[in-house]
Amino acid sequence: MIKLHDLYFKPFISEDEVDTIVERMVNDIANDMQDEVPVFVGILNGSFMFVSDFVKKYPKPCEVTFIKLASYEGLKSSEDIHRLIGLTQDLSGRKVVILEDIIDSGNTLEEVNRIFENENVDELKIATLFYKPEAYKKDYKLHYIGKEIPNKFIVGYGLDYNGLGRDLPAIYQLKTTQYMTNLVLFGPPGAGKGTQAEFLKETYNLVHISTGDVFRFNIKNETALGMLAKSYMDKGELVPDQVTIDMLNAEVEKNADANGFIFDGFPRTHAQAEALDKLMDSKDSQINAMIALEVDDEVLVGRLLERGKTSGRKDDANETVIRNRITEYYKKTAILKDYYTAQDKYFGVDGVGSIADITKRLNAVIDTL
Numbered sequence: 001m002i003k004l005h006d007l008y009f010k011p012f013i014s015e016d017e018v019d020t021i022v023e024r025m026v027n028d029i030a031n032d033m034q035d036e037v038p039v040f041v042g043i044l045n046g047s048f049m050f051v052s053d054f055v056k057k058y059p060k061p062c063e064v065t066f067i068k069l070a071s072y073e074g075l076k077s078s079e080d081i082h083r084l085i086g087l088t089q090d091l092s093g094r095k096v097v098i099l100e101d102i103i104d105s106g107n108t109l110e111e112v113n114r115i116f117e118n119e120n121v122d123e124l125k126i127a128t129l130f131y132k133p134e135a136y137k138k139d140y141k142l143h144y145i146g147k148e149i150p151n152k153f154i155v156g157y158g159l160d161y162n163g164l165g166r167d168l169p170a171i172y173q174l175k176t177t178q179y180m181t182n183l184v185l186f187g188p189p190g191a192g193k194g195t196q197a198e199f200l201k202e203t204y205n206l207v208h209i210s211t212g213d214v215f216r217f218n219i220k221n222e223t224a225l226g227m228l229a230k231s232y233m234d235k236g237e238l239v240p241d242q243v244t245i246d247m248l249n250a251e252v253e254k255n256a257d258a259n260g261f262i263f264d265g266f267p268r269t270h271a272q273a274e275a276l277d278k279l280m281d282s283k284d285s286q287i288n289a290m291i292a293l294e295v296d297d298e299v300l301v302g303r304l305l306e307r308g309k310t311s312g313r314k315d316d317a318n319e320t321v322i323r324n325r326i327t328e329y330y331k332k333t334a335i336l337k338d339y340y341t342a343q344d345k346y347f348g349v350d351g352v353g354s355i356a357d358i359t360k361r362l363n364a365v366i367d368t369l
């Protein structure tokens, strides 16, 4: 990730991929030009790197010139296009290929077409390295497109954010969610995740998602998801991954404006952890830490039997089911410790003691993140 001025950008298109795209465009255009000597017209400033790499790869004689237009103001493509340097040579009768770094709204292209209106060129073709179809509002034909990209602000390879970033050899994309804190609260059943999540969500203004609670809510309301989950939950087994992942994605989508999330009871399998990373990535975010409450099995069994007296949870009432849940945890879930340790994100916290003491221990970890 890089920072330009006040904003963060994440890697989007590598140097190698840009090179492959440019190469393909060179081949397509060289084939179409046959024996003509084309004039390539770069649109400054953004296209300087693209034009440079393009003509270096171009296998036949060509001419290169530039026009200089200004359109971007900060992050927005402005309607107001300034012509700073227009055409400085006569191109009548020539085959002209415009080389643009990016076409989004099409406003710059409109100005380019205006410039060429009375030039009597033999042929005017438009080639753009990047194209944002969702943003394009004009109907000029684009003859050569390097890569279609989503309507997100990018920098690098000639493109800038308020002057910075043009020198980067690869393309970076604006991170739209800048400051989320996402925690996985981890530990065996009965470790106290739910209790502690209540305090953490207040202190750090986070949305708490407990997959167990969501399933129980669905069971209570007799939804299709609830009916499906019930058969597994009653035995202390895990609900199948795809069902759980789809449910979690929906819960996160419901809270699109959150400062961050506490995931409690999720992920419980490797597939769920990967799905969570993918989901966070789609939000331009990430899991910051897995914080695990560590508690001995026998303490857990005692706590859950005690909770079962008042919680009304079937899976807390029966010692066999409780032990099965703990076994499921070690069989399927404990491997996630390695998953997050490998990313330097695992933090173990002693989960035995008073509720307030354990909260303090958790806060101490989160405050260092």
Ligand code: AMP
Pocket (backbone or CB within 6 Å): 189, 211, 212, 213, 215, 232, 233, 234, 236, 237, 238, 239, 240, 244, 264, 265, 266, 267, 268, 269, 272, 325
């Ligand atoms: P919990 O309230 O976290 O102890 O979860 C209660 C039960 O809900 C578990 O024993 C599972 O049957 C089901 N469950 C909750 N979260 C998940 C998950 N991430 N993956 C699969 N099953 C889950």
